[in-house]
Amino acid sequence: MTPDELQVSVADGTIHTVVMGFTDHYGRTMGKRFDAEFFCEVIEDGTHACDYLLTVDMEMEPVEGYDYANWAGGYGDFHLVPDLDTLRRAAWTEGTAFVLCDIHQGDDHQLVEVAPRSILRRQVDAAAQAGFTIAAASELEFFLYRDSYQEAHTKGYRDLQAAGWYVEDYHLLQGARVEDYVGAARRVLTASGVPVENSKGEAAIGQHELNIRYTDVLTMADRHVVMKQAMKELADQQGVSVTFMAKPDADQPGNSCHLHLSLWQGDTNAFVGDGPDGRSDLFRWFLGGWMRHCADLMPCYAPTVNSYKRYQDASWAPTRIAWSTDNRTAGFRIVGTGSGLRIENRIPGGDVNPYLAFAAALASGLDGIANQIEPPDEFKGDVYAATDLPTVPHSLEAANTQFGASSEARRLLGDVVVDHYHHFFASEVAAHQKAVTDWEHRRYFERI
Incomplete structure (x- = not known):
């Protein structure tokens, strides 16, 4: 409009x-x-x-x-x-x-230097100065419940009625049962200038994924934000609820938000080249930078205490830093060929702030190109079973400690941004440490 x-x-x-x-x-x-x-x-x-x-x-x-x-x-x-x-x-x-x-x-x-959209804008400008544009997509997963948000709040977010009763990954029958909400979401998003590709059941009970079309990285982050706002308001109107939190149920897989990126020079995908599997030096260096800086910038991909509970072996969420071609056990999965060649980062969850995550990814990848950072050798096989690969941090506290102390994070994002967000994440950790949880009541109320 x-x-x-x-x-x-x-x-x-x-x-x-x-x-x-x-x-x-x-x-x-x-x-x-x-x-x-x-x-x-x-x-x-x-x-x-x-x-x-x-x-x-x-x-x-x-x-x-x-x-x-x-x-x-x-x-x-x-x-x-x-x-x-x-x-x-x-x-x-x-x-x-x-x-x-x-x-x-x-x-x-x-x-404002510390505003999320400003942080991404600076990285987009840096890419442009280097002669690149960035194509991007984010794949948001969510859980759908038949309780309204108010009902969920009243129930303490416990014993909610999932919009399904068995794992429905790719199931068309179970998917048809939620078309009242998911179908409406596809239509209102398209009508709101957020073009939709498809939706599908996911790998947990009541879980779904709705994919929107890729575009330039800033527009993609904007579409991600509009999508979440629209879907929450639509849920409110229908008396149901959706959650994008990374791990709403300890016994089921969590919500991911895989990030897809490719680097472009004009109308040409700069990841395509004469190297092995038709990939360029730029592809290799961008991947190398993204992987090398991943741990230092982890809170940009996993920003909440709950984020880290998603990282469980054999859960479809990555637990180790590795790359592999079309391998869903790897943190970095390489997908597509020709103009469709791209890097998928499977580390972020549905709770991610897209501006921060894409900014961290760009800063890392562009640094990889500037310094010709080589990625490790491609991993072949089950990454979950590997014993010699670096793991993702186990908690927001650990990730934020590394983030705040990292000279590389400060070089890539700037001291002002790192200090501001290190304080933000530390405050989130402190709030969690003061909380008395249901787990503690169940474990200690009677038996301690």
Whole structure:
């Protein structure tokens, strides 16, 4: 939707509300709802919001210790600037348009360095300066429940009714039973400018995957954000619930979000070359950089305490850092040939913030090219059974300790970004360490 098309839709009464959104650290969509006529008046100016939004925890409490914003600084405003390339009809809700925003500083109108979309923008600019564009896709999985979000909350998120009763990976019959929701999601996403490829049952009870088409990396991250917001709102309207958390059930596989990337020079896939299996030096070096820096940047791919519970052997989630051709046991799976050749990183889960994950991937891969970093030898066979491969970190605490201490992370993302997000992840770890869990009650209440 262009601004002119919005004006027409506002004038004829089709659109009465415009939502301006952006993501916080968690990847949650925050923002404001505007009267559509007023939005058209201020479309070039944007709006303001409190800068504490880049310091709060999940419960919206400001966390002390950030340099960016704090009580001493008074928690002023930042400037939300709509990216009109993201303006679209929000087909999942009546009479509404939706636009994503960049976050600018209020004084000099520069991008806020620690905002997730700003971090990815810087890496996209770095790729462009090196002569590359990036094609990307993210594959989001989710669990669907027949309880509403409010019912799930009331039940303490326990004993929820899954939208299925057996593992339904690729099953068309079980898939047909959830077309009331999943089919509606495909249609509203397509109508909202998020083109859909397909949906399918996944490898757990009530789990599904909905794939949207690949595009340039910034647009892909935007589509990912819009998709999650649309699917949650649609679930609310239907009285059901979806979760993208990485491991909602200890006894089942978790939600993944595989990232696909390829490097382009004009209309040519730069990963294609004269090397083994038709792959180029650029492919090899990009893969080498992505793999080498993976552990140092792990919180960008696995940002929550729950993320790390997904990494279990023989669970379809990777547990070791290796690459292999069309091998789903490897953290880095090489798929496609010719113009479709790409690298799939299977490490991120459904809880990932796409801006941070894609930024980490680009920073790593571009560094691999700049320094001609060679990947290890390709692994053949069952990666889960390997005993001599580096493993993914076992917890957010361990991953964040490495992230904060890493000179490589600081070189790739900058001290300001690393310090800010190291504090954010540490705050998440601290909150978890204070929590008393159901597991503790079951284990200790009576028998200790």
